[in-house]
Amino acid sequence: MKKVVLKDIAQYVGVSTALVSYVLNGQAETKQVSKENAEKIRQAAIALNYQPNQVAKSLRIQKTHTIGLVVADINYRFSTGITRAIEAEAKRRNFTVIYGSSDEDPEKFAQLTNVLVNRQVDGLILVPGEDSEEQILLLQQSGTPFVLVDRYFPNIDTNYVALDNYKATYDAISYLVKTGHKKISFINLETSLFHLQERDRGYVDALKDHHLEVNPEWMRHLRPQHLKEDMELSTRLILERGNPCDAVLFATDRLSIAGLKQFNDYGIRIPKDISVLSFDEADAFDLFYCPVSHSRQPLEKMGEAAVDILVDLINKQKTHKQLYFQTDFIAGKSCRE
Structure with missing residues (x-):
């Protein structure tokens, strides 16, 4: 069977080969090809079973x-x-x-x-x-x-x-403050990544601006390679009876899931014993008995x-x-x- 080329499509539609090339190379708009002609050319390419030579095309246009x-x-x-x-x-x-x-x-x-x-x-x-x-x-x-x-x-x-990680965290803490929470923990990863450090900054500034205590013990940084043991220690510390937190913001969805599992193991009821807010959403939230409040990234x-x-x-x-x-x-x- 003869291989279909641009000239065949041009003859089929009754337009120039250049016009066909513009449309099939995604240049219809920039070359001001009418929508009617562009659609006719695309339909003709399908009808004639046109198969472009991608290697030759890449060499020709250097893309x-x-x-x-x-x-x-x-x-x-x-x-x-x-x-x-x-x-x-x-x-x-x-x-x-x-x-x-x-x-x-x-x-x-x-x-x-x-x-x-x-x-x-x-x-x-x-x-x-x-x-x-x-x-x-x-x-x-x-x-x-x-x-x-x-x-x-x-x-x-x-x-x-x-x-805008700073503002997202600042707003999340502000929401917790407006809903009556005063002892708010923040659990993040131990990292040099700037976007996670910005979440730390948003947490601290929000507490200061709302005249709340910035307790170093409530701002936890977990080692990614030791997540389970660090989460166990951190959740235990923020729940200590002497000075327990009334809310916690988890900096990532994976931290949220690990934290919720740990709360379950401790028999902690959410939100009765502690409020939980997640920086991001996770599919696993659908399996949790309580719909988890969270920030959603666009x-x-x-x-x-x-x-x-x-x-x-x-x-x-x-x-x-x-x-x-x-x-x-x-x-x-x-x-x-």
Whole structure:
């Protein structure tokens, strides 16, 4: 069977080969092709079973129409959510996403980014882990288009899409204060990541601004590799009968799940014995007897913004964007009011 080429589609529709090329290469809008002609060309391509030669196309336009995505840990709900959002927006922009997970390992992060660059992806969307600054600087020097998502390094001037972690935490603590809580604990991870440190800062400032005690014992930092034992100790300390906390904010969804399990083991009733607020949501919350109040990240908007910025960079448009998004508050029944 003869291979269908652009000229065949052009003759079928009755337009020029150039017009067909513009439409099938995703340039219909920029080349001002009418919607009617663009639709006719797309339908003709389907009817004639047109199969583009991607290798030849990439060599011709010096683009592969692929985006490399590296997430920190695919097991995070954030990672799966942001991946779906990025894939959906990339597809709309005629890009394919190739992704991998660094598992919070800086060496694996460097390996994955290098592999993707060697595969000649047009650009990268990255969720970097700790100690990834060197690799980010190398990417900058190489001229590879990239955008950071969720996490960034304040000492490196890059394009990024992130959450306003300070305000989200400040607002969460303010909500607890307004609902009558005065002894509020904050359980976070022990980390050098800036976005989690910003959550610490939001917690402390909110307590100070509301003239409440900032007790160092109530601000807990758990080692990721010893999460279970550190959570057991931390929840026990904030529940001590002498000076128990009346509320706790968990800095991540995984910490929330670990904390709720520990409260169950202690026989603690939520919210009767202590109010619980989670920085993020988790599918496991649906299995808990009490709907958990939480902050929700706008993953779809963040994913769309990351792709939009990257496509501008790929198209050589001078772009310098550092976007912050706000959380939505989802009220459950885990906080006394």
